[in-house]
Amino acid sequence: MNNLVKKVVIVGGGTAGWMTAAYLIKFLAKSDVSITVVESSDIGSVGVGEATIPTIREFYGALGMKDQDVMKATNATFKLGIEFQNWFKPNHSFFHPFAQYGQSVNGVNFHHYWNKMRQHGYEGELSEFSLGVMLAKNGKFTFPAKNPPSPMSVFDWALHFDAGLFAKMLKEYSLERGVTLIDDKITNVNLRENDGFIDTLELENEGVVSGELFIDCSGFQALLIEGALKTGYEDWSEWLLCDRAVAVQSESASEPLPYTISAAEGAGWRWQIPLQHRDGNGHVYSSTHMSDDEATQILLDNVKGSPISEPKSFKFTPGRRVQAWNKNCIAVGLSSGFLEPLESTSIALIELAIQKIRLFFPDQTFDKDVIAEFNDRTKMEYERVRDFVIYHYKANRRGDTDFWRHCESMDIPETLAYKNRLFEKRGHLVKSPYEIFQLPSWLAIYTGNNVQPTGYDTMVDSFGIDYLKNVFDQMRKSVADSVAQAPTHAEFLTKI
Numbered sequence: 021m022n023n024l025v026k027k028v029v030i031v032g033g034g035t036a037g038w039m040t041a042a043y044l045i046k047f048l049a050k051s052d053v054s055i056t057v058v059e060s061s062d063i064g065s066v067g068v069g070e071a072t073i074p075t076i077r078e079f080y081g082a083l084g085m086k087d088q089d090v091m092k093a094t095n096a097t098f099k100l101g102i103e104f105q106n107w108f109k110p111n112h113s114f115f116h117p118f119a120q121y122g123q124s125v126n127g128v129n130f131h132h133y134w135n136k137m138r139q140h141g142y143e144g145e146l147s148e149f150s151l152g153v154m155l156a157k158n159g160k161f162t163f164p165a166k167n168p169p170s171p172m173s174v175f176d177w178a179l180h181f182d183a184g185l186f187a188k189m190l191k192e193y194s195l196e197r198g199v200t201l202i203d204d205k206i207t208n209v210n211l212r213e214n215d216g217f218i219d220t221l222e223l224e225n226e227g228v229v230s231g232e233l234f235i236d237c238s239g240f241q242a243l244l245i246e247g248a249l250k251t252g253y254e255d256w257s258e259w260l261l262c263d264r265a266v267a268v269q270s271e272s273a274s275e276p277l278p279y280t281i282s283a284a285e286g287a288g289w290r291w292q293i294p295l296q297h298r299d300g301n302g303h304v305y306s307s308t309h310m311s312d313d314e315a316t317q318i319l320l321d322n323v324k325g326s327p328i329s330e331p332k333s334f335k336f337t338p339g340r341r342v343q344a345w346n347k348n349c350i351a352v353g354l355s356s357g358f359l360e361p362l363e364s365t366s367i368a369l370i371e372l373a374i375q376k377i378r379l380f381f382p383d384q385t386f387d388k389d390v391i392a393e394f395n396d397r398t399k400m401e402y403e404r405v406r407d408f409v410i411y412h413y414k415a416n417r418r419g420d421t422d423f424w425r426h427c428e429s430m431d432i433p434e435t436l437a438y439k440n441r442l443f444e445k446r447g448h449l450v451k452s453p454y455e456i457f458q459l460p461s462w463l464a465i466y467t468g469n470n471v472q473p474t475g476y477d478t479m480v481d482s483f484g485i486d487y488l489k490n491v492f493d494q495m496r497k498s499v500a501d502s503v504a505q506a507p508t509h510a511e512f513l514t515k516i
């Protein structure tokens with residue numbers, strides 16, 4: 021018999037709250053489940069979160085939304101990846117694309133051939149073999165071919181968008197389909213005496229809201245999962261020193277780039293995210309190594325166009341909620357944990373949480389095994405992102421400030437050290453279960469930080485150097501030809 025939970029209450033109307041509401045109303049509408057969102061327009065939402073990874077397109081695609089419609093509604097631009105400036109060393113940069121590098125030959129990944137060639141004095145850059153990187157470097161964009169003529173043509177893309185407009189779009193979608201909205205402030209959370217489950221929410225003006233499943237999207241406050249249920253938080257500050265951010269919006273100073281810029285600073289890094297109508301800028305830093313005033317000044321000194329908002333500050337502790345699902349409460353978004361936006365992963369982690377809620381949607385028993393499975397998967401998703409982000413810091417050879425020297429010399433989680441050893445010895449790239457990033461992403465970060473494996477796959481020895489050089493020249497030419505034919509990013513935006 022179907023004894024599914026019938027009454028869902030979502031607390032919070034930021035990006036997490038409205039993404040959850042839209043997805044659940046789309047996929048649970050026929051199950052006779054009621055969905056209520058409680059948000060407080062007095063409190064507002066965090067108001068940042070403008071860079072995404074390609075999974076966002078699958079998310080809104082599942083809701084029936086088209087790329088062009090989302091882009092128009094959110095003033096979005098195309099994102100081919102991230103340029104990391106000065107991370108490895110000052111005056112050095114590398115690119116992390118959502119794209120492949122080169123073409124496998126004889127079933128052996130391209131980078132093994134490239135490693136061999138490098139060991140024989142070849143000086144060409146890996147990026148020249150990636151259409152995604154070369155489009156970005158030339159300020160160009162085009163949609164990937166529907167039937168790629170070769171793996172060389174494979175690349176993916178994401179969006180830079182106005183987070184507030186995205187949440188608004190999802191809110192309208194949800195309300196049109198029957199989600200109930202209560203705009204009020206939650207003043208108290210009542211627990212059931214017998215089992216400590218959440219029973220009701222007390223509101224400032226509108227009385228009491230009851231529910232069976234509560235989804236905590238209340239942001240950093242974590243009103244339910246922590247405030248009421250005292251679930252606990254795993255702190256990752258030993259590896260991720262940044263605990264503050266300051267953000268400001270500015271007028272666009274030039275045509276929008278088709279990528280995010282992440283520029284290392286003395287105690288952290290700055291972002292620049294181009295939208296159609298303005299830029300988003302921010303500085304993420306360690307409060308142990310830099311004052312708030314200094315961090316704000318560095319941000320303002322580097323903003324290209326005139327600022328159009330007051331600088332807004334954020335405090336956070338990197339880490340994750342020990343259990344994303346506790347009793348009848350599931351945390352989604354900032355209430356479930358936070359990893360700095362270096363690789364734009366927060367919204368992607370929200371998508372994964374929502375997909376798991378659909379997959380493991382509870383019945384009235386709140387089965388312990390279902391909850392355990394949900395929590396195990398969430399833990400792995402968070403830890404794999406954590407490792408990827410940590411590596412960006414660990415790999416630096418800047419040596420110029422205490423912050424960067426600490427990052428270079430710090431111990432790292434064994435899960436990351438293991439991955440690194442596999443690459444450093446023979447160039448093996450491994451994707452762990454529940455990892456968001458694909459192997460080329462790791463390759464981009466390793467090679468971007470000048471990590472050269474000492475060996476390579478022995479299969480590549482079946483080809484001579486001259487033969488490989490010829491193949492490489494053809495691959496580079498094929499990428500360069502495709503780039504030459506593509507319009508600029510601005511032209512493409514105008515066209516669509």
Ligand SMILES: Cc1cc2nc3c(=O)[nH]c(=O)nc-3n(C[C@H](O)[C@H](O)[C@H](O)COP(=O)(O)OP(=O)(O)OC[C@H]3O[C@@H](n4cnc5c(N)ncnc54)[C@H](O)[C@@H]3O)c2cc1C
Nearest residue numbers: 032033034035036065066069071206239353354361366367
């Ligand atoms: C500096 C910074 C930069 C970021 N950049 C990126 C990025 O580039 N890419 C990315 O993917 N992610 C990024 N993120 C993360 C991203 O912003 C969040 O994951 C996303 O916005 C989701 O936030 P949220 O909905 O969980 O919380 P919020 O936006 O804070 O929403 C919380 C909601 O809860 C409501 N609420 C809170 N308390 C109460 C109460 N008592 N009663 C009623 N309602 C209440 C609020 O009104 C609000 O509606 C960034 C985060 C920060 C801090």
